[in-house]
Amino acid sequence: MSASTSKPTHQRFSWSCHYGAAVQDDQRTRFTFWAPGLESVTLELSRSPNEAVESLAMKKGRDGDFTLDTECPAGAHYRYRISDELAVPDPAARAQHEDVTGPSVVVNPDAYAWQNVLWQGRPWHETVILEIHAGALGGFEGIRQRLQGWAAMGITAIELMPINEFPGARNWGYDGVLPYAVEASYGTPEQLKALIDQAHGLGLMVFLDVVYNHFGPDGNYLPHYAPDFFTGERTPWGDAIDFNQPQVKDFFIDNALMWLEEYRFDGLRFDAVHAIDNDAFLREMSERIKSGIGEMRHVHLMLENERNSASLLENAYTAQWNDDVHNVLHALLTGEHEGYYADYCDHATDKLASALHGGFIFQGQNDRRGHSRGEPSGHLSPTSFIAFLQNHDQVGNRAMGERLVSLVEQEKLEAATALLLLCPMIPMLFMGEEHGAKSPFLFFTDHRDELADAVREGRRSEFADFSHFKDEATRAKIPDPNAVSTFDQSVPPAPENDDPESAMWHTRYMTLLDIRHAEIVPRLPGTRPMGAVALGEGAVLAHWRMGDGTVLGIAVNLGDQRVSIDAPEGQRLYELGESDDAHTLAPGAVRACLSSHL
Template sequence: MTALPSWGAIVTESGTRFRLWAPDLASLRLCLPDSEDAMQATGDGWFSLTRQAPAGTAYAFGLPDGTRVPDPASRWQADNVHGKSIVTTPDYRWRHNRPDLPWHAAVIYECHIGTFTPQGTYRAAMAKLPHLADLGVTVLELMPVAHFGGDRGWGYDGVLPYAPHPAYGTPDDLRALIDAAHGHGLMVLLDVVYNHFGPEGNYLHQYASGFFEDRQTPWGPGIAYAAPPVRRFFIDNALYWLRDFNLDGLRLDAIDHIRDPDSDPEFLIALAQEIRAKIARPVHLTTEDNRNVTHLHARKGDAVPLMTAEWNDDWHNAAHVLLTGETAGYYSGFAADPTGLLARAMAKGYATTGAGGKGAPSGHFPPDVMINFMQNHDQIGNRAMGERLNVLAPEPALRAMQAVLLLSPHVPMIFMGDEWEEMNPFLFFAGFTGDLARAVTEGRRREFADFDSFAAQDVPDPIDLQSYHRSRIDWTKLDSHAGRTAFARYRDLLRLRRDRIVPLIPGTGPHSGQRLDAPDRCLAVDWRLGGGILSVRANLSPAAADLPAAAGEPIHLTGDTPGAPHSAAFWIA
């Protein structure tokens, strides 16, 4: 029998069990619509009480000073992050089986529910699933949906990690989206944020100060992952999303800020081990981590003991510098040799040793450990004006790089709208109010105060509703000649990937990639895969170049001839 989660309101045969860790308090009350009862202290700072409170019952916790707070493990909120929590049950009737797709066949489509459709809801997104299936996507990745302050935002400021944000629909609406995606042959990953809590609606400090450390992250106090109740809060959260919502996996945000150096095992390893032990089906755990470490993604034969794959910022950063010439900020480390670093990332995985000189060589990994992308929500939205890459890079070079991304043996990821070359920006936006809203607006402008190319006051205000509306992708562009042409190109590349490249990947041994000498702004890489040799020869420059010969059958050419300006060619031997 599965043990009950430690935190939250859980409906059982004997009633609903309410449980909260509040070690700073001597007493705690459970506030129901018709009663207010003292909860039982059960030791180690835990309070518990079981009452007849069926699904739909509103509740809150009453602190000794009279304050009422929501459940930090609330599964659903009656209103906003400050209001009452609602008892729920996962009694959804699933209609479709999960797709039986191996990870090496993954093609990821990153999506923000609020800007993916004009309505910005789970139900509206369901109508777009046939489009994704036709495109050739196999994985829909949702940006965070955990409840955050305000009615709009990226989702990375969540404070109720178990509660889907009501702006997008109900928990069952989210289940219906996942169910429908499975019916279209798509796996679904959810982005989860375990490295901080957002600035509005986090009441843990009032009764569980031990949940946090003195350490600061870029977004707020660091979390005390070594504390057993804290560890359980997040591990149970991961299990909750995977079990109650039938998800195929999770994307773990910025794990370099999840620091637990003295625990054995460290939190991230414990989380992955428990998921593997308790969920008897394939689960894909992907990570974002600028440290370029390898111990979390180690393989045991064909088995995945811990994490499945890693977002490869090195690939993106080198490609971005090569395409745009931009070298400010974190691109500065790729300015001297973007061609060489991109080729290294293609052949070996990581191109650098990571932040602060940390990291490890990754060439021994199979290619599907690395998730490569030309842009994502961060790389677009963290720009002052939110420009997409097709606004910044020359069109012929962009076409060649698209082929390099989609036909290499690593896992490719595209951002919503890429497939018709969306021109709308993806801006940073939030729905905060009052002093917090003013602080966010002023902070955004300070962030870009030293830029010479625009005035700080011209940076779009994240709080302005228009910043949110401007970030919606425009589906009417798919019906234009340019949109149809771009979509057909993406679809053809992904079909070629599915039919010719994906079958080659199983059985690939360590150190499969080899970088060959090539002129500047040119790429020549061979991969010795389990089913054959895949070769790419790409010229991202405006002048013709002599590239190393490639053996085998030519399967794709972007451009006039191999080595022509802005060309990309692939062979299989």
């Protein structure tokens, strides 16, 4: 079966995938299942909740595909019987009944009628991202209640952490096993489409975090019927996926196109592609997405990639999460130096200046383990990099899930926030950050029995080498990922108008985003870095030549001492901190100016 471009039919969109249950009309469905390790497969089908299960033999074709075209309406439940002992869900199911081990559900992509059918997205340079966890915000319906407020404050894109079906009802989503299925605890496929549709009506893009580098440990049946899906090698997260197999490539590329075409997502963030380590596949993914989408829509492809492969950002992918910027800012703000912060705490000010000028800090240098990492990135546009102070990883992978507002002096955090939102890199916030939430964001799962025990102990053992968690008694205080209370603590409170501190943070974000949209965004196309220098410990001054020829200068002091600085010239865009002396910059101070020359 070959994929086709999405075509609106009475304001409806769909994508024809190679695999899964494809509704042909109101009464018939075509099932396609790749099982090269089997000689026979039986479809077990219940056409309605009260109807008995019928067993239907599937036809084996070339390359291990099993197919069956039969009378079957949307809403039917089905599994594939692969042996006397085992019936499995469809790995390409669009929905599940009774979690990842239960039957799959036939979904009609045309069941939802889109309202904002003419939406074509927004240009990348207008992007301001808010990363959110759907479950922590009350599912798709809960998110819809917050959209208008985010749009009003200047957010232009929300990015959903993975929403594919995972074990249980509480999970970050990164150990899912059914990448096509919408997590039932968040809502239905139609409710997800309604969320995206409403966001588009408010001018908000919606991005999705997708995980193509591994499958989770619970509910992954692929090795039983498609051993060719894997290479036989092991990764830290499980069996390595064989992206050289045509069927495997189709499985993931179809998945990406389904989210973009059928659900109308405006972009995808590809999780941990350094674990894929196959740039040829990544380039093919990009090429086939662009070919499938066409040139009319703004669709943005983002990477998480510890390898800092600048070459992938030249023409294949839009941007990369810039962990280097986060890590050096975190080291400067908190003084932390354990784990991967060890790569950033020495000469941290010079490294921040390097990142503001050249994008990545690691552009081929050796890291603390002696491994060469990165490629030269100074030739790339600043908008090729997504900068952030916090995200799900950097908060949730802390033992106690603390946010920066609980770790850093307010003045310094305000200064770092101003740098984040006014510099030409694409800024990203993490849910709750926009109103100064102090609630933690913890690592949570919903596993059972032995796997729950293994996850709990594995989580605590991760911190055994950290000075604060050396003894077992202290590690035992790390929240149990499987406890309901761990999830409950991670739900950020709604903004409270009568909370002065929350209101202060909200106002500051709105002020900075107003400046960004009025003065920075229109000038971003064609922007190039001009240089960045250290002014003193924790203080830097950076300049960029904007697309219209003006020069943006930002000076920020995250250190503890006042530093000298030339009096800025031009239009003062923003100032924070003491300003009675134009030739010095106090701790926690920021100055942003726009001038016609340097």
